[in-house]
Amino acid sequence: MATSLLVGPGGGGSLGGEASLLCAAIAAAAAVAVAWCAARAVEWGLLRPRRLARALRAQGLRGTPYRPLAGDEPLAARLAREARSRPPLPLGCHDVVPRAMPLFHRAMEEHGKTSMTWYGPVPRVTISDPELARQVLSNKFGHFEKVGFGQLGRLLHYGLSTHEGEKWARHRRIVTPAFHLDKLKRMLPAFASCCADLVGRWEGMASGGGGESCEVDVWPEMQRLTGDVISRAAFGSSYLEGRRIFQLQEEQVQLAMLVAGKLHIPGYMMLPTRINRRMKRIAWEIEGILGGMIAKREAALRAGGEATAGDDLLGLMLESNMEQSSSGGPGMSTDDIIGECKLFYFAGMETTSVLLTWTMVVLCMHPEWQHRAREEVLRVFPGDGAAPDYDGLSRLKIVTMVLYEVLRLYTPVSAVRRRTYKPMELGGVRYPAGVMLVLPFLCIHHDRDVWGEDADEFRPERFAEGIARAASGPGGGGHPAALFAFGGGPRTCIGQSFALLEAKMGLAMILRSFELELSPSYSHAPFPLPLLRPEHGAQVKLTKRKLP
Template sequence: MAARVPEGSLGVGEAAPPPWKAQLMPPPLLCVVLLVVAWCAARVLEWAWLSPRRLGRALRSQGLRGTVYRPLAGDAPLADRLAREARSRAPLPPGCHAVVPRAMPLFHHAMEEHGKTSITWSGPVPRVTIADPELVRQVLSNKFGHFEKLGLGQLQRLLHNGVSAHKGDKWARHRRIINPAFHLDKLKRMLPAFASCCADLVNRWEGLVAGGAGDGEPCEVDVWPEMQRLTGDVISRAAFGSSYLEGRRIFQLQEEQVKLAMLIANKIHIPGYIMLPTRINRRMKRIAAEIEGILGGMIAKREDALRSGEATGDDLLGLLLDSNMEQSRGDGGEGRETSSGGGMSADDVIGECKLFYFAGMETTSVLLTWTMLVLCMHPEWQDRAREEVLRVFGGAGTTPDYDGLSRLKIVTMVLYEVLRLYTPLPAVHRRTYKPMELGGVRYPAGVTLVLPLLCIHHDKGVWGADADEFRPERFAEGVARASGDHQPAAFFPFGGGPRTCVGQSFALLEAKMGIAMILRSFALELSPSYSHAPFPAPLLRPEHGAQIKLTTVP
């Protein structure tokens, strides 16, 4: 006999639903989950497909050409392939400075195939190369804040979190606090530290030459790690008042951090990738914590000394803490941060110290290394530079001073030409945060502008048919006229505009001091074991070392 249905519970002729169907009816929680999944899927679709397609169409409709967008990966596979092919080719012959195809293979390929203003893809983000010097100046000047500094998010913070990574009010506040530490009168006080570090290097090299083959035979040295050691010593003494040995652990950790960052550089466009508990990510976070611990201890000791009324000294850290304390007092409270002013927090100071180590050591060591290699390739300029140094400073018994360094015209020309041919940072990036017109093209928000500085410095349309040749005389009348009257100021080794590298004068003084003291003591010659293979990692460095033969100058 059939079960009786209560009256009023079903309509006329309506049967009760079977038990299995009742059990499959979605509860409210399942509906919420499905809505969240649908929302996430829509966001991913927008990020990975719809937005790139929309931005790509907007750029191509204005005549720009470039590589085809590949979902998620973008041009990462192409970049990897071109980089492997570039590195697998035979090294460049010594004296050949046409380094762009080897150092920037993706951008070189894109500009050759699609024009100087061409599109490439960093994951789902379109990148447009801007290789016209006038347009580069407009982007770098950033008068109205239309082009944002492009950071690397969490990866950037693991490497350093200094003023170069900040934007807006925070950047302005940090720059205002840091600037006094790099005033010329402050840098002059650091020259004895520069000279002392260079003298230690020269004395050690003299010992190597004396202990070598003897009978005037040259001694082979790989100057790349030697220059890293020298600039590490300088930044330790000049910035922190400590010896190289005390800071060596930081240098070792920073070098490992950079190598690990290069391994994951093509994956950072994946949201949240740096947060995944991979072996490399875990190691990078441990390195960052150790560096911050060492620097935090140094800063705490110095702040305790400040509070007890002790002098901070003339090193960069002391000057930075003095300026920070002044700014804090002037704004009414120590460490206060507001949109109009305020000091830096302890974490901010640690971030600036990490940047001192990262930029202060790597950039100048790269410049010094390439300068020595190029002088080996062009011995006539090595002789001219040495003659100038000996004329200005005499023999090894005198210590170079600021006035003498300022009179080294040939050495300065050589350094500028090396910076042009072997620009330490091959490219810088900016991003549009709202629609912006530049050079007749209207860029939508969310487009990355790549300024390929190394390509611009080798552009024959800017520098002439000899753009790939080493000709320091092009800087005889200064930087502004180096590229000719028709292309003024097409030289950007330290960036440009308000974000020009704050340590530019520091780096050039250090480089002049190092080259002057090395040239008056040693003659330099390329070793047969040297392989000319410039490689961005991320600064442009010699991939296989920089082997040079040293001979003592009589």
């Protein structure tokens, strides 16, 4: 009777059996899923790295051993801490590679210039031969894909520098007209106005101290100058109106440096950590500000036509985008335009401010070149201190040589990365798919085999006959086009002319107005954060000059 009550007349026993079978099936499926995930994890973190390492070492490559799962990231962090804890470099010393790139410097010293390190479970191979680096950057057959930073990269910017394939080609086609020389010439008054504001403020600081000189940390000053320039030239607004974006971008870069060493962990940026949440809030705020600016300009363009486009980069880009769309081709979405604007802010402000800062520091260390550059500026732009024009800036040969030499010694972007997505032969080595290639520009720029025994010395005269003949190795032949200050190949920085014109304008107006001297409080400590910045600031004494 008890049994019949439990089973029941409707076949409850069979229902219980079906439930048991369902539970068993679910448990089996879960076990299979766990086993599959475990197998994938073992393949990703152990088997594949060892397989790739064997393939590379069999061809003679040497490097650090693989340490699951972090690779060389703990070692890189330790070496960076040790480099920053050492005393600053002596004034006039430009041998910055051991301090700025300690992991790659040590790996190349111990294992050769083409050496292997590990980014998590991914093998990294340094390509330090200029010709091989050019081949990678040219990417004629599409065998090398750009390595981004995933979600972190998008939080910082997501413009031309991060796109691939057809999307990159379309964006490049739309953005390029904004950087044509005739358009840049029309931006020079904005450059000059920003530089005049800076010089005037510095003159007021010098006079306010009761004398003719003052001490200034030129690093934040150059950030402010280039931020002002990118606001006026790119967006038609003043620095004060764009100040919030600069503040947010600077905070975003600092936060990005804190998490950069953890990106090899899958899904790390998805974790709701305090830093990740803050970075997402910053990105939303920046994109909201830019979205508002773009919406207003697009509305003005639709209402007033081409007359309202203006001479700034945003107006020119929107005009080009509308022309592309009206001709039936695919244009850029609002989100795409926001990404390009974020790249304008990031690349346009950070890289040029780094270049100008190091140029002022180096000219303080080498007063003979400061004197020669100033003499040239005064010869080309004599008179009442009127703003330099394009023709005059083009005649500043010594200033140009100085800027190129500073770009060589203090390359803002120390290295770029590419990945093989299919087997590819390069320099006699066949790289399997999934290998990261690192092009250490800063190391190449300090290589004695490329630039000669004086590679770590400040010698602007090496660029007297142009970039192609600047590098002269021990045999005298050297390497043509061994300067990678603006990258290379089809992805060469689209803003190269913009940056050089801005730097020439700023340096010319500063040299015309001030004598420069390093402050006793200055510590020569270059460090990538992520661009090669002065870690403790760049304190310079400015002494007013009398205009002729």
